[in-house]
Amino acid sequence: MTRDRLLIISYSPLRRDARVLRQIRLFAEDYEVTTVGYGPAPDGVADHVQIPDEIIYWHKDRRLLAVRAYQRMYDRMPVTRFLRERLETGGHDIILANDVDTVPLAVTLSPRKGVHAxxxxxxxxxxxxxxxxxxxxxxxxxxxxxRWVTRADSVTTVGAGLAAEYAREFGVQAEVVMNAPHHRSDLAPTPVGEPLRLVHAGNGVATRLEVMLQAMDLITGGATLDLYLIDQGDGYVPGLRRRYADHPAVRIHDAVPAGEVVPTLNGYDVGVYSLPPISFNFRWALPNKFFDFVQARLAVLIGPSPEMAALVREHDLGAVAEDFTPEAFAAAVDAFTAEQVAAAKEAADAAAAVLCAEQQVAGWAEPIAALAARARR
Known part of the structure; x- marks a missing residue:
């Protein structure tokens, strides 16, 4: 039986994009998967169209942007022109378009059975x-x-807050697929350390780190903080290395490969993240790292971000700071007892089988299967 041809488009380095890699892993067995993105072909795909690094997908004609000639501008974007020369209109059965930028291209490529955004x-x-x-x-x-996302046949997004706002503002009905990694059944909670070992892994960006860093000078219980940071090339991470070179409680590490993040975190006690809500997306964030903490069987301490806080409380994963200040974060760290942290790590062990990709990917599998079931146009 001929397999449906599924095109997955993402303007990201695919081998480092955990969410897209989960899509590929989910569909590669049952569909003939072609990918479009930056970097070499991911494992398991039938074909790959690599976007050259010198083509920056968000580069736009500023004059056309200023006069709001949006369709003409989109059509003239270097990435759009490059891909339209290489992708056959009507050449795929289904297109899975990641992020808004790829949806106009996906719809105009006219896949035989439909587009999922x-x-x-x-x-x-x-x-x-x-x-x-x-x-x-x-x-x-x-x-x-x-103009374009409303023409997709089905839509998913990463959290309930975003889904509600897409429905309110645009009338787009999106289901939720959270950014949960695959279940790590090989890991178990580790004994609670003395002093308490806090950890965070992610992008080296001041808005995501400074609350936690400033709190480390306010903590009285002796907890330490290890940061595994992706250097953004703006000088911030090298500056942190100098700033904390002699600090007794803060250690700055290089980032570890994606497949090693969860096992590395497993050696700590509490995964921490305090993200001040300086934007709508920051307020409603439900990032990969939250689920990495769970798979690593850590207790979790976050600021009062609604999506993350709801899961912490639902699964008894740890604590939610009173607000997004360093003082509140430090108070929450100092309030932890070893017994509370141990109980939260055990709760994470139970939640790991629920807050995982194996449970979440049904949110992609079902709409793509529904498109595949359509008669050919």
Whole structure:
């Protein structure tokens, strides 16, 4: 029996994009999967169209952007022109388009059975803290959602807060597929350390780290913090290395490969993240690292971000700081007892079988299967 041809498009380095890799792993066995993205072909795909690194997907004609000639601008973007020369219109049965930017291309490629859009952010408010972006770029993204995402046959996004806002603002009905990694059945909670060992892994960005870093000078119970950071090339991470070179409680590490993050975290006690809600997406964040903490069987300490806080409370995973200040974060760390942390790590062990990709990917499998069941157009 001939397998349906599934095209997965993402303007990201695919081998480092955990969410897209989960899609590929899910569909590679039952579909003939072709991928489009930056970097070499991921494992398990039938074909791959590699976007050259010199083609920056978000580069736009500023003149056309300013006069809001959005369709002409999108059609003239280097990434759009490059891919339309290499992808056959009507050449695939189904297209899974990741993020808003890829959806207009996916729809106009006219797949025989339909388009599924997976929206990783609330794109029209992604950088709303920047005035120029809010005034110039956000209207273009809202146009893409209204004109093109509404034409997708089915839609998913990463959290309930984003799904509710897509429905409210655009009438887009999106199901939720959380950014949970695959279940690590080989891991178990480790004994609680003395002093308490806090850990965080992710991008080296000041807005995501400074609350926790400043709190380390306020903590009285002796807890330590290890950071595994992806250097963004802006000088911030090297600056942290100098700033904390002699600090007794803070250690800055290089990032570890994606497949090693969870086993590395497993040696600690509490996964920590305090993300001040400077934008809509920050407020409603439900990131990979939260689920990495769970798979690593850690207790979890976060700021009062609604999506993360709901899961912490539902599964008894740890604690939610009173607010997003260093003082509140430090108070929450100092309030932990070894017994509470041990109980939270055991709760994470139970939740790991629920908050995992194996449970979440049904949110992709079902709509793609529904498209595959359509008679050929």
């Amino acid at each position: 997976d929206l990783h952010e609330y794109s029209s408010r992604q950088l709303e803290e920047r005035r120029a972006w809010r005034l110039v770029v956000a209207p273009f993204i809202r146009w893409m959602v209204r």
